[in-house]
Amino acid sequence: MLESLREGLRGAVDKLLGRSLVDEKAIRDFVRDVQRALLQADVNVKLVLELSKRLEDALRNERPPPGISMKEHAIYVLYNEIVKILGGEDVKPPTPQGGRPLRIMLVGLQGSGKTTTAAKLALYYRDRKFRPGLVAADTYRPGAYDQLRQLAERIGVPFYGDPRERDAIKLARDGSERLVAEGADVIIVDTAGRHKNEAELMEEMREIERVVSPDMTFLVVDATIGQQAERQARAFAETTKVGGLIVTKLDSSAKGGGALTTAAVTGAKVYFTASGEALEDFEEYSPKRFAERLLGMGDLETLVEKF
């Protein structure tokens, strides 16, 4: 099983590389293998069909540049398609600008990793000499307040919360103001998990965004999400201004194709990835490296440099 996951696109690519000639059949096989691998990586079905159509067109109609074989060209086209969906160029995480504090809000499905990620982000900014503060605005999940408070204590950053307050909007507003007044320059607001069918919760999220007016709303996406990624991402993007993605749980064997889908649907780029529960298991990410993970190959770089 794990074996077949690892094969994935790498298999498709190797098979293509092993062919003596790229004919009609080779193209068809390659496209089919790629389709299967992308589906196994949980990339959205429609996206897979679009992508494979563009791939097929390019392979049929484009001439590879001089010095580049048909096979290399095929792989490059595929890589480019994926990078394009992920947003192309690498992105820089936001920082406070012009002396104004940076306001970040985290949203996402239940259990996707928002609260843990809030603390990871705080640690990330603290390590870069900023003064982050954490706001607990999840009044829904029992123990959410304790969870974020304990994490804040662990890394020693200011925290705002009130376990008796039932109004998440008030918490978000009061917390952001209080922490700014206390000198924090990166405000990170943690919110309750919710999904598209929970209308009241979706509305609450809109209100929280209104009072916080975040510079960046991160949608936290679990790498193990399947075909639902599209509909859920759309609902989040229609309700809030999703500006970036953070992909969690990359320590699973999932390849995170749901994140690729989410990027395509929301137009937002992946900024960070998390691959473990420890607060250190967190890093900046680039669309290029993400594409390499999806393609199951770290040696793409050398090929890509040939172009």
Next chain:
Amino acid sequence: MFGKLREALSGLRESLTTKELGEGEVSEALEDLKWRLIEGEVAIDAAEGLEAALRDALLGAKVRRSHQEEDVEARIREVLLSWLRPLEAAPLENVVQSKRPYVMVFLGVNGGGKTTTVAKVAHSLKGSGLRPLLAAADTFRAGAIEQLSLHAQRVGVEVVSQGYGADPAAVARDAVERAMSRHYDVVLIDTAGRMYTKSRLMDELRKIVEVAGAHERVMIVDALTGNDSVSQAKEFDREVGVDSVIVTKADADVRGGVILTLAYELRRPIRYLGMGQDYGDLVPFRADEVVDSLLRPA
């Protein structure tokens, strides 16, 4: 003599109104179904496995000419039901009577809904007049103990806890012993979420199961999971063992494809579907309902 004639005539009528499905029709129907299954969150191996099984069931099958689509769909439904029916579980209230206390360990990957589900199951058992005892054996994740304790308070049940950093197996044993001496009916052990890729954490889970003398190892699977559900099912089963499954977050507009994946990869009873964040949002798994949802056009 008339019998023979009648037989011949009815055979004739049949050949006019019915026909056997050929390769072309079958392939077309199955290709369409496969995409529908994949869009309905069925993992690709399971979708392909099902496609093969259905091909066998459909090739050469007799369908009415006038109702070809209906008849094909009916056959497909039959096969899906034959996969899913065996996964329907006996009512938990009855099962727990077999041992006293009946010990259940809840396990699964991070954030799937273990702690919430423990509370829901406690609520349901309590409603049936049984006495559940909870064990806070997630001594690792920030806020885990407060979360379970708050749930217990609201549901009105007791929790055994030894604080953060305690050995989770010791917490589990403590709870089972308390349940024996104080005559609780069921022990529900909440464990920390873990990735199957971390062998040390899988060892820890195995120890909890052993020390507690678990009667049922309940795996929690998030209905939003894609192809990773395959690794989850196989690895937890291989490393620790899985006796039953509860699929959570089935209210999140999902088709229920993960259930078909589990039927294909794991074949263990599915106790409940989690349908929301309230204590009452726990419904027994019904095969026909899932099949309806999977076959519903997109």
